Amino acid sequence: MENNQATPDETEPNRPLTPETIRAVRDALAERDWARVRSLCEPLHAADLADLVHQLSSAEREAFVEAFGGQLDPEMLIDLDETVRDEIIALMEPGEVAAAVSELDTDDAVYLLEDLEPEEREAVLESVPEEERVAVEKSLNYAEDTAGRLMQRDLIAVPSFWTIGHTIDYLRETEDLPDDFYEIYVVDPAHHPIGAVPLNRAMRTKRDVPISDIMERDIHIIPADMEQEEVAYLFQQYDLTSAPVVDKSGRLIGVIMVDDILDVIEEEAEEDLLALGGVQDDNFYDSVWKTTMSRAPWLAVNLATALLASAVINLFGATIEKAVALAVLMPIVASMGGNAGTQTLTIAVRALATRELTPHNAWRLVNKEMLVGFGNGVLMAVLVGAVTYVWFGDTRLALVIVLAMIVNMISAGLAGILIPLALDRMKIDPALASSVFVTTITDVLGFFSFLGLASLILF
Numbered sequence: 001m002e003n004n005q006a007t008p009d010e011t012e013p014n015r016p017l018t019p020e021t022i023r024a025v026r027d028a029l030a031e032r033d034w035a036r037v038r039s040l041c042e043p044l045h046a047a048d049l050a051d052l053v054h055q056l057s058s059a060e061r062e063a064f065v066e067a068f069g070g071q072l073d074p075e076m077l078i079d080l081d082e083t084v085r086d087e088i089i090a091l092m093e094p095g096e097v098a099a100a101v102s103e104l105d106t107d108d109a110v111y112l113l114e115d116l117e118p119e120e121r122e123a124v125l126e127s128v129p130e131e132e133r134v135a136v137e138k139s140l141n142y143a144e145d146t147a148g149r150l151m152q153r154d155l156i157a158v159p160s161f162w163t164i165g166h167t168i169d170y171l172r173e174t175e176d177l178p179d180d181f182y183e184i185y186v187v188d189p190a191h192h193p194i195g196a197v198p199l200n201r202a203m204r205t206k207r208d209v210p211i212s213d214i215m216e217r218d219i220h221i222i223p224a225d226m227e228q229e230e231v232a233y234l235f236q237q238y239d240l241t242s243a244p245v246v247d248k249s250g251r252l253i254g255v256i257m258v259d260d261i262l263d264v265i266e267e268e269a270e271e272d273l274l275a276l277g278g279v280q281d282d283n284f285y286d287s288v289w290k291t292t293m294s295r296a297p298w299l300a301v302n303l304a305t306a307l308l309a310s311a312v313i314n315l316f317g318a319t320i321e322k323a324v325a326l327a328v329l330m331p332i333v334a335s336m337g338g339n340a341g342t343q344t345l346t347i348a349v350r351a352l353a354t355r356e357l358t359p360h361n362a363w364r365l366v367n368k369e370m371l372v373g374f375g376n377g378v379l380m381a382v383l384v385g386a387v388t389y390v391w392f393g394d395t396r397l398a399l400v401i402v403l404a405m406i407v408n409m410i411s412a413g414l415a416g417i418l419i420p421l422a423l424d425r426m427k428i429d430p431a432l433a434s435s436v437f438v439t440t441i442t443d444v445l446g447f448f449s450f451l452g453l454a455s456l457i458l459f
Contacts (some may be wrong), residue, residue: 017048022055029060034067050079053088062091070096075105077112077184086115094120098127101136105152105179105259110139114149139254139314147231149172151245153170154178157185158211160194165207182241185252186215193221193244193252221246222256228264233355235261259394268353315451325392326454329401333450336380337408337442344369344416345438349431354425366417377406400457404450408442411449 021040026038041049053076056064061084065072070092077085077100089097089112095115101109101124113121113136121140125133135153157179158167162439167184171177184202186195195215205214220234222245233239235258245254348365351357357365385402389395419437 017044017051022052025052025064026060029063029067031057032063037064037067046073046075047079049073049076053080054084057310058087061088064154067093072096072100072250074100074108074112078104078108082115085112089116093137094123095127097124101125101128102132103270105134105154106132106254107150107152107256109136114140142224144222145228147222147226147228147245147256148254150176150228150231150260151224151256152180152260153254155185155244155252156183157180157187157191157193157252160186160188160212160215161211162211162233163207164202164209164211164214165206167202167211168207180257181255182257183255184211185244185255186211187252191251193219193246195219196244208387209454219244223248224253229268229353231256232261232264232268236265236354312380323397323454323458325394325397326451329388329397330447330450332384333401333404333408334443336384336405337412337446338439339437340373340376340409341412341442344373344413345420345434348417348420349434352420352430357421360415362421366414366421369413369417370410371411374406376413377409380409397454398455400450400453403453404446407449408446411445412438412442 021044025037025040028034028040034137044052053061053064065088072088072092077088080088082105097112101112109132113124116124124136128136139148139151139153154176156171158170162170181199183196183198185193186197188194195212195217196219199213201214202211220238220240220243222231222234222243224245224247231243234243235256240261241258242335243256244252245256247253295379348357351365381402384405385398388401389398415438420434421442423430425427
């Protein structure tokens with residue numbers, strides 16, 4: 001019987017990952033046809049190969065490692081999600097991991113090893129050649145999420161008295177050059193960076209010109225202990241492609257490349273997004289138990305704030321009993337306030353992260369959000385007041401919800417910007433804690449203003 005199912009062309013170079021390829025690899029893994037697995041995976045780019053591994057089950061990943069005899073593409077390991085990468089490395093022998101580390105730049109090697117248990121990391125490093133091992137161990141001595149962890153130690157540094165011709169001859173004769181570099185750094189006798197020459201400028205300059213004549217002296221030097229968020233800000237602010245890293249004595253010890261910063265920017269943006277949803281430590285590939293435990297604390301905090309809002313409602317129990325309409329309309333006020341607060345909060349957290357919101361312009365933006373809250377409050381109040389009057393035919397009830405809506409929308413705007421500003425001042429991540437406080441304030445003030453006004457006006 002003829003098989004009409006499409007099969008991927010295994011000979012096509014740089015073949016993109018397709019559903020057909022994924023199915024073919026999974027079938028080959030099920031049949032334990034290792035040669036077929038390798039043939040299907042060989043044309044794939046490392047990033048696509050990582051995507052393929054993400055699609056496999058734990059049992060299939062174990063078979064995948066076996067199919068390659070532990071000799072996996074090191075670049076593929078770097079592109080794996082952290083949870084999946086740890087799972088794959090656990091299936092490999094220390095010597096196999098060491099072989100991968102030896103082929104990577106220092107920054108990638110550190111990224112591969114930093115989450116391993118100390119004894120596992122030591123077992124891997126024992127099999128790494130001494131020169132690479134020393135470089136990796138020095139980088140691992142820096143705190144996590146700092147420039148020292150991001151940098152790669154392979155770079156080009158020359159003295160200021162060299163000519164362009166001398167420099168080009170050095171580049172041609174040196175075998176151990178970085179795989180990728182954009183600038184040649186100029187150093188003084190103490191190995192302190194004093195300038196940089198972009199490669200395109202060096203290639204267009206005559207051989208007899210001293211390199212000090214064409215170097216850029218205004219370079220952005222990064223201390224090794226600088227936080228990665230600060231490094232990302234410098235790259236984004238000044239459109240850098242690379243930047244030198246120095247130790248405490250000012251000696252040039254490494255370089256950070258723009259591709260590493262892109263990963264940092266993506267990572268920080270993802271962390272902020274997850275934190276706003278109360279799932280900061282969540283991961284798509286984590287187990288059910290770990291995912292449950294990572295979400296439970298913030299759900300418990302939300303439960304506590306919900307109980308606080310319920311306690312406010314309970315204060316006006318007698319008022320609610322007199323008018324069922326109040327119970328019908330209460331969620332509208334709280335919901336609109338919550339949404340308005342979330343809008344302001346999202347803008348404020350992002351502006352703090354990009355440094356668009358600073359102490360110098362904070363009060364101007366606070367005033368703006370208060371006015372925006374008032375404007376939206378009036379617009380929404382007119383609409384909901386009209387609906388309330390048509391619905392219940394009660395002018396006083398419509399007045400209650402109009403006033404409550406305006407009060408809560410103004411409060412929501414103020415809470416949405418003041419809370420992240422306050423948390424940032426206290427050195428607390430605004431993305432992590434702001435949403436809980438904003439929700440609490442909009443709920444409590446929404447119910448209190450609505451039911452309090454109802455007690456005054458209706459009864």
